[in-house]
Structures are given as structure tokens and as C-alpha cells.
Amino acid sequence: MNPLILTIILMTVFLGTMIVMASSHWLMIWIGFEMNLLAIIPILMKKYNPRAMEASTKYFLTQATASMLLMMAIIINLMHSGQWTITKVFNPTASIIMTLALAMKLGLTPFHFWVPEVTQGISLTSGLILLTWQKLAPMSILYQISPSINLNILLTMAVLSILVGGWGGLNQTQLRKIMAYSSIAHMGWMTAILVYNPTLTMLNMLIYIMMTLTMFMLFIHSSSTTTLSLSHTWNKAPLITTLILITLLSMGGLPPLSGFMPKWMIIQELTKNSSIILPTLMAIMALLNLYFYTRLTYSTSLTMFPSTNNMKMKWQFETKQITLLPPLIIASSLLLPLTPMLSILD
């Protein structure tokens, strides 16, 4: 794409999310979502093939529906409260509709069906933006209306998302679909704690974005979109295999890596609020996620996966240089001792 056009479109995406996060008027928030949606369609369509067209169409339709639901909730809120300021939502119906709309935007169950298909149809870089940046705007709205969200709906969606994210990823070999199901499960964790302690939602979002960013950058570095092609990295760049191992285990939530921190904090908050079965169930379900991450590490770093002889010569081609990767790796694996610092998120 022409660099100038790309810059303008990326700035629009950025601006859309910023408008959503910074506004206090409900209409501006809706406008921000629409700007974001319209500007990201060309990014999803970077590779002009029918698969990407289908993915973009699906994304547009689901997000537009969600925006319309959001508009309806805003209008009902306006009707019952008479003002457009985003504080709490004044009507339970509006609150429920708004929660459902934002869940549709995030990809929570039962509105998760678009996430794997859209992520699979687009290129790795677009998938990166889709799974990290696009989650910021809906999550910030959920954070702001968190006092008035119906707990039952949100917790049901959260637990179902963790289940679906775990079970859905089990049969996948395509890396983008694996990351999509991982995103569904992590969104579930984030929304589970939203009503009790929204700061932890933000912490989880931060750690999740760092880990997903790292994973995608490692995938982009080795230009691999399937498990099979990822298993050739030991030929090209053996160090990448170690980094993939560390990041995947961190995503699975294994101590002492930093992916354990959000899970631990969330379990702690839920238990302190006297719900014991829920965090136990969530923690056990997160093990499903760990299973397919471990399977991925088995084919990538912990074995020298069998490959044909011409694959072994891949190191002869020049490798890409990825900026920002070392700090991201550190952030996604070694942040656990800094847990007491999460008081700065308040």
C-alpha cells in the first residue's frame, strides 16, 4: 500500500480508539467505534484475495451490528437519564444491551464465532492489530461502565469464553486460529474480574497485549502461519525457538513467568470476594489452553521436528530484523517479581 495512505489509515484507527477512550459523550464514543471500524477494513484487506474479503466482510458485519446495539443502548440510556455523559448506565435493559454489544466487539462467547475466521483470513500483521489494538476500545468502555454491569450475564459470558477458548483451540494447527482462541479465553479472564476489580482487567489486558504482540512478532519473524512451518524455525534461527517456548509457557500462565501474574491476581480477587468454585473452574479450564500451547512448543522448540532436507537450508536466506522484540520478550516473561507495582494502575 502507498505509505502515505497507510499512514492516514493507521492514524484513523489510532484516532478512533483514542476518541473512544477519551470521550465523555456517548455519541462521540459511538463515532470513535465507527471510525475505527471503517479505517481498519483496508488494513484487514492488505492482501487482496477472496479469503481476506470474506474475513473483512464478516468483521464489518459483526462490528456494525455491535455498534448498532450500542447505539440502541445509548438511546435507551438517554431516554431514562436525559443526558449523554458516560457515567454509569441508568437502566438495566440498557446495561444488558450495552454489555452484549461490547461482548460482540470483543469476541466473547456466545459472540465469538467471528474471531477465528476473521483472524485466519488476514495477514499476520493485520491479525496482530486486530487481536491487540482493537480490544482496547471496547474494554475501556466496559471499564467505565463496570459498576452498572449485570454480574450474571458477564460472568456467564466470561466462563463460557474460557471454556470455548480452551476447547476450540485444541483441534487447531493454524497459528492464527490458535491465537484467536487464545484471545477469546483471555478476554474471558479479563471480563470475569471486571465487576470486582477493574484495575486487574487493565493489568490482564496489558500483559495479554504484550504476550500476544511478542507471539505475533515471533511468527512474523519466521513467516510461519501453520504449526508445520513454525517447526522449521530450529533450522533458521534456533534462538527464536527458545523465545517461542518462553512466551507460549507465559501465555499458558505458568509461574514464574509473567503470564501467571494476571491469573493469580484474578483468582485472588475472586476468592476474596467469596466465590470459590468460579476461580477453581476458570483455573482448571485455563489448562486446556496450556495444553495446545505445550503442543506447539513440542513441535517447535522441544524437539527437532523432522523436516525435508531443503527446509534445513532456510538459514541461507536473510532474516528480518524485528524492532522492539527484546524488551517485549523481557516484559512477557520476567515481570512477575514486579507484581507489587500494579498499584500504579489505579
Place this chain on the structure above:
Amino acid sequence: MLKIIIPTIMLMPLTWLSKKNMIWINTTTYSLLISLISLSLLNQPNNNSLNFSLMFFSDPLSAPLLVLTTWLLPLMLMASQHHLSKEPLIRKKLYITMLAMLQTFLIMTFTATELISFFFLFEATLVPTLIIITRWGNQTERLNAGLYFLFYTLVGSLPLLVALISIQNLTGSLNFLLIQYWNQALPDSWSNIFLWLACMMAFMVKMPMYGLHLWLPKAHVEAPIAGSMVLAAILLKLGGYGMLRITMMLNPQTNFMAYPFLMLSLWGMIMTSSICLRQTDLKSLIAYSSVSHMALVIVAVLIQTPWSYMGATALMIAHGLTSSMLFCLANSNYERTHSRTMILARGLQTLLPLMAAWWLLASLTNLALPPSINLIGELFVVMSSFSWSNITIILMGANITITALYSLYMLITTQRGKYTHHINSIKPSFTRENALMALHMTPLLLLSLNPKIILGFTY
């Protein structure tokens, strides 16, 4: 405690910066020095624990386990030299780094005061062990073994996290030094029953208890020698140590909640000992023997009498040294014949008589011959379980007999009789291997002179 932890962490830069011909020398020497430092912890002056800081402490239970952990690292490094000799330098350094990382986590686990910190490091030991088993094991089954190991332990221990947080909610602190003074009876309710279960299951899986032991034969057999050694000697004892610490808080539910687990362990020790008699794979035999010995420890911990705690602690230390030594002996066989089948390399006494002496000593301590500390452990457990219920003497006696049977079976099959003709060209024993066996056996024999230090905090 930092005087032990920081040098262990610094073992990692030491390996990466050492020259090619110095990595083994450097790491083995420095880890031996660290174990010498840890020996000073065995001097527990009074009836209480030695508190080093708010975060680390050592008491008569954790000190011998700590010394065992630090003693085992140089032994693991010595044992791994042969099978890593053909690997590229970076992979050797990675292996040693994994071992050093595991060692750091283990030391911190045994000396942690906060129970959440203990849990955290308990889980953290899984990652280096998983990497050692799946990356450096030898057969394809190692992948499955790693999965079983990881998931069995995690499913058991995640409820423990929830239980620990809810206990912290109730009592205000999980600092172990405080809890032993606060201690009060848990009220009787369904949720406290689940709390008991949640706390204990993690350690039951780790020990392992008979019904949940499926990960152990897989993991022990598929792991490389250092992995097997650390698994058998230390990681199983993590479960025992955790159980000993946490049962303090779980009274009086233990009185009735312990019955199913006691039954499973009593039955399980007979079953796993009997399976040992039918094993063809040498490492698998030693793995099942570990399950059987640990079942004794579970019985001892659940009975909760002073003698049984003494027996449990002594048995843990003794079994750690014995089991690790048996794995080293099995590995010396494996490195020569590249097969774990027992009958493939028979009659080794004719060819390697000094190694046969080590085999004899290891088998004798495995079957708990007096006056070794294995006997002290088993005897205390048998006596305390007899006082708990007279009928258990039948099962315990049967277990001791079957243990003697399979230990001697293993000894006679590998050492005695006519040697198989295809092994008459094996390499003679290396000095390194003899040193390894001697370093295992010497503490074991010396401790029988002064078993007081390994008898734990109820002495």
C-alpha cells in the same frame, strides 16, 4: 539464606561465560561449595526454627531436605557428563542452566515462609523439569511423559492456590512462622472438607499417591539421568514437605478425611511393590519402587503422630539418596548397552566388580537393611501405623517382604549369574561413575551414625 541462593543463581552466568573445557569443572566445583555452605544449616540449636528473614527460614524439617537438594546438584552434573558429551556447547550450557534454575527454585521452595511463595515456586519447578524431560530425553514417549507430568501436577495444584488464598482471607497471613502460633481447629462444614481436599490433592499428586501416580513411571523413565535424579530425590519430597507443613492447619478434619487416602496408600504400596516384580525395564522398576516408598510417607504424614513425622522425614532423605543412586546405576548400564531392559545386561559382577559393590549397597539400602537410615524411616512408620491400627502391620510386613524381593531380584538379575556374551566389550567403569556412587553412599552410611539430624522437628 541469600548466601546459598545468590551463588546458585550465579551458576547460570558461570556456565555461559566458562570456556569449553571448563564448564563441567566450574559448575561441579561451585555447586559442591554451595552444598558445603548449606551444611551449616543442619546445626539447629533450639527447639524452634532458624529465621533468616521475613521470607526465608529453615527448621529441622527443611534443613536436611535443603542439604539434600544442594548435595544433589554436583552429583547431577557429574552424572550428565557422558550423555551430553556429543552435544554442541550451547546445548550443554542450556542443560546446565536448566539444572541451576531448577536448583534455585527448589532451594527457595524449601526455605519459603509464605505459603503462597511456596506454592509459586512449587509450580515454578515444573517448567525447567518439563524442558529437561522433553528436550533431552531419549525416546519419543518423552513428549507424552512431559504432558502427563505437567498436567497431573497442575490440575492438582490449582485448587491449592484457591485454598491458600481463602485461608489467607480467613487468617490474615500465610506466613508460616505466624500460623503455627495462631493454629486453631477448623470448624466442621462442607466447604472446609473441600478446603482440606484442595490443600492435600496437590501434594498427593506430587508424592505420588497410588491412584494418581501414572505420571511418575512415564516421567522417570523418559527423563535423562539428571532429570530422573532430581525427580526421584527432590521433587517427590516437595510433596511430602508440603503435606507436612499444611497438615498443621487442617485439623480436625484430618481425623476422618484421611481415611480414603490412607487406604489408597496402604493398598497402593503393596500394588506398586508387586508390579516391580514384573518389570522388565530397569528404570521403571526403580520408579515404581519410588511410588511404594512414598506411599509409606503418605501414611506417616496422615497419621500425624510425632514418631510418624520422624519416620516420614528420615524416609524422605534416605529414599532420596537411595533412589538417586539406583538411577545413576541404571544409567551406567544404559550408557553402555543403550537399553533399559534388565535381562539384556546380566552378570555384570564378573565384568565390573566395583560397580557390583555399589549395586549391592544400593539394593541393600533400598530394602531397608539395618542400620541404614532407610530402616529407621520405615521402622518408625511401621511402628506408628501399628499403634494407629493393629491390622496395618500385615500390609506393612507384606510390603517390606515384597520390597526385599524386588530389590534382590533387581540385584541378582543385573549382577549375578553368567554374563551375556554380547556385553563383554563394554567400557570399564569410569572414575567419575565410581565417585558418583561413593558420593551418594557416603552420606547415607554416615547418617546412620547420627540420624538425629534427619529426624525432623518432632525429635
